[in-house]
Amino acid sequence: MILNVCLQDKLVVANSVTSVHTLTPNIGAVMVGMIPDSKFQVKRAQLEAAKWKYQNGCDMTADQLARRMADINQFYTQNAEMRSLGCAMLMIAYDEETGPQIYRIDPAGYFRGMRAVGLGVKQQAANSFLEKKFKKKSDFTYDETVQLALECLQSALGVDLKSGEVEVAVVTKSDTSFRKLADEAVDFHLNAIAERD
Amino acid sequence: MGDSHYGFSLTTFSPSGKLMQIEYALNAVKNGQPSVGLRAKDGVVLATENKSSALHEDQPKVEKISKHIGCVYSGMGPDYRILVKRARKIAAEYELMYGEEIPTTQLVTKLAAVMQEYTQSGGVRPFGVSLLIAGWDDEPGRPLLFQCDPSGAYFAWKATALGKNDVNAKTFLEKRFSENLELDDGIHTALLTLRESFDVGMTEDNVEIGICNKNGFQRLTKQQIKDHLGAL
Numbered sequence: 001m002i003l004n005v006c007l008q009d010k011l012v013v014a015n016s017v018t019s020v021h022t023l024t025p026n027i028g029a030v031m032v033g034m035i036p037d038s039k040f041q042v043k044r045a046q047l048e049a050a051k052w053k054y055q056n057g058c059d060m061t062a063d064q065l066a067r068r069m070a071d072i073n074q075f076y077t078q079n080a081e082m083r084s085l086g087c088a089m090l091m092i093a094y095d096e097e098t099g100p101q102i103y104r105i106d107p108a109g110y111f112r113g114m115r116a117v118g119l120g121v122k123q124q125a126a127n128s129f130l131e132k133k134f135k136k137k138s139d140f141t142y143d144e145t146v147q148l149a150l151e152c153l154q155s156a157l158g159v160d161l162k163s164g165e166v167e168v169a170v171v172t173k174s175d176t177s178f179r180k181l182a183d184e185a186v187d188f189h190l191n192a193i194a195e196r197d
Numbered sequence: 198m199g200d201s202h203y204g205f206s207l208t209t210f211s212p213s214g215k216l217m218q219i220e221y222a223l224n225a226v227k228n229g230q231p232s233v234g235l236r237a238k239d240g241v242v243l244a245t246e247n248k249s250s251a252l253h254e255d256q257p258k259v260e261k262i263s264k265h266i267g268c269v270y271s272g273m274g275p276d277y278r279i280l281v282k283r284a285r286k287i288a289a290e291y292e293l294m295y296g297e298e299i300p301t302t303q304l305v306t307k308l309a310a311v312m313q314e315y316t317q318s319g320g321v322r323p324f325g326v327s328l329l330i331a332g333w334d335d336e337p338g339r340p341l342l343f344q345c346d347p348s349g350a351y352f353a354w355k356a357t358a359l360g361k362n363d364v365n366a367k368t369f370l371e372k373r374f375s376e377n378l379e380l381d382d383g384i385h386t387a388l389l390t391l392r393e394s395f396d397v398g399m400t401e402d403n404v405e406i407g408i409c410n411k412n413g414f415q416r417l418t419k420q421q422i423k424d425h426l427g428a429l
Contacts, residue, residue, distance in 0.1 A: 071282075074275040080203040080320035109275030113254030127252060134251045 028178030032120040033087030062093035066103035074109025094176040126156035203320025222347035225325035229271035231360040231394040234329040236342040237383035240410030241331035259407035263288040265333040267414035271360030272326035301332025313349025323347040331409040362394035
């Protein structure tokens with residue numbers, strides 16, 4: 001999961017600005033859209049997951065959490081008292097039974113499991129890029145996956161990325177905890193892409 | 198619904214006596230992906246278009262409500278999810294209370310009542326889906342097909358279609374339907390009807406089928422759908 005961060009103000013502390021959030025130790029999300037609404041939705045998701053664990057004694061799986069968040073979004077579309085939130089969520093997890101999961105949850109209450117997806121600015125271009133790649137093959141190694149995501153972002157935005165401009169977060173089979181990649185790791189993948197071309 | 202400042206209904210009468218919100222909800226259904234329901238002698242068929250791109254994981258539209266009842270929709274997906282949840286709860290509560298599976302007609306009336314509530318309660322809008330509910334009642338052993346509308350009205354059908362191109366589809370069904378159809382012929386006819394509304398080729402990846410007979414409600418596997426399409 002990759003996010004492009006644009007910092008307008010040099011006075012802002014760079015590492016305090018992030019759209020990558022940990023919902024549970026094993027489920028992470030990237031938010032696209034209005035920042036206050038995103039923060040609200042993340043807090044709600046963290047609450048729902050924690051409440052589930054408290055009430056049921058086991059971890060909430062990503063698909064259950066995604067469905068719950070989507071149902072909350074649907075409620076906002078049907079009830080007058082709350083407006084829909086101006087943000088969409090991409091949730092990822094590695095489920096021990098069903099494998100890697102990506103869920104896209106949007107303000108319409110629509111939720112969908114995805115094999116690959118782009119969200120936000122230039123998302124059409126990103127999705128077309130991914131569709132083309134997935135038509136040819138769909139089983140990628142870890143390195144191929146990270147590089148494919150970075151390539152997709154670079155191609156859709158039409159810029160060459162630097163490690164300071166992107167946040168990369170992963171979950172893997174060997175380590176299902178949701179974690180951000182350090183700058184050096186991101187640089188490694190960016191260089192691998194550049195060397196390939 | 199809920200203690201908000203919206204104690205008044207958002208669905209109000211127009212001078213001509215219509216509830217425009219419900220009309221608009223029906224428009225949402227009309228613009229939805231086509232779905233077809235057909236009642237055969239020994240079972241019911243539900244079929245729908247389910248287009249998705251290579252990036253999407255499979256997500257079913259045909260859902261099982263209880264052992265012998267299933268449903269499909271045309272219209273807004275998120276609203277459908279809520280209704281399926283509600284229907285399953287209604288079915289489970291009935292079984293807990295009466296010790297037997299809920300009869301199809303009871304489920305339909307209760308679910309339609311829920312949909313009607315959202316046309317009259319404060320601060321909510323009607324559901325943007327019409328449901329096709331297929332069921333098998335054990336006593337007497339007979340198949341049933343119902344449609345539930347956003348208004349809360351429900352109709353029993355021998356065969357019907359919802360969503361895009363529904364008028365043409367229903368005309369097509371009127372010509373093809375007969376009381377003697379067996380379930381397999383029913384699936385055949387339902388697929389032919391659905392194909393009329395398809396602009397691309399129909400494959401096992403963009404069509405979903407559910408059947409309901411005395412053995413219960415089940416969704417067909419991709420292989421079974423492929424076989425039926427091959428026989429068209």
